[in-house]
Amino acid sequence: MPHVGEAEYSLEKDRLTVEVNLLGAIAWLNQAAECFVRSQAGTIVGISSVAGDRGRRGNPAYCASKAALDAYLEALRHRLVRSGVTVVTAKPGPVDTRMSAGVRRRPFLISADRAARQILAAARRGTPVAYVPGLWRPVMCAIRSLPHSLFACLDI
Template sequence: MNIVVLGATSGIAQAIATKLAQEGHHLILAGRRMDELEAMSNDLRIRNQVDVYPAHFDALAMDTHEAFVSSCLERFSTLDGVVLAYGYMGDQKESETDMDIVKRTIDTNYTSCVSILNRFASYFEQQKSGFICALSSVAGDRGRQSNYTYGSSKGALSLYLQGLRNRLSSAGVTVLTVKPGFVDTKMTYGQEGMFLVAKPEKVANDIYKAIRSRKSVLYTPFFWRWIMMIIRLIPESIFKKMKL
């Protein structure tokens, strides 16, 4: 398959790209840091004997998204899937008084995702095949005082993906919402209150299996499905008194 990975230099995305290349898939690795993307592409190409190309992609430059999709189709005449793996987690306390952080969080984690995925969705819908895989978060399942700015942006993304899945189902296009728990990456390094931390490679393997089985929603590691189910069931009268 020919697959585009957006935000390819993130910890989880690197693990996903490695897994996809190992399984023989051809890739476009997209992001802003071209030096890292070129190094990754060369390494994966040599190790796995697949086509891997770096591409510049700025999520927040939404006026360039249409041209970016066109450039991907110039590189590969057909596309089979897209993996959206970028995100931004600002400081919750700072976001309560700094609207620039709020805007960056929402634009990165939601608005830009809608912009780029709408364009890929139209292509796959017309093609009547393909998959869209996007990384949301368990943080979007319920608002908590410790990260509700970030969580609300991921919750919005999850709801968007749910609607997109409903739209594209009849066209044979799979939309996978990935909800990781805590993952050992640069974005989460030093964050307080982390527990049951997963390695990116474990998450990547789970995602690959979910793509292959055309799954709709993936909690990874699996136990986060049950943890979040319990958290969602806590009555609001009790939940608002908890320091979560």
């Protein structure tokens, strides 16, 4: 998630974001899917983000890459359901890591250890879409339901 300035429109940065977050993830997901289908078992976890739920002004390519990853993981889940393979989409809010270190606001920030434990628990339960922490589920449900005119007024 490179920093993107308010007046910055860089194809180079956006392409790198999509390559790493989406194509990089798809490359691994395909390998994992083939391998797990052969064993007719297993759980694949994709790390998406709450950022995929709405197109925010801060980093359009990051939001877009995570929204596309959400759709890819959902499709994979449907593809693999009859093979005994589970696909879990983890959607963390801010996690205290190198990636989020320079971010101005980090609501409901949690440690990487806590995020990892919650993601692992969701994988064990086979939760299709796991918000991390779970508080983000109702928050994002509310934010997703905001009409554009209201969403545009928010500084997020």
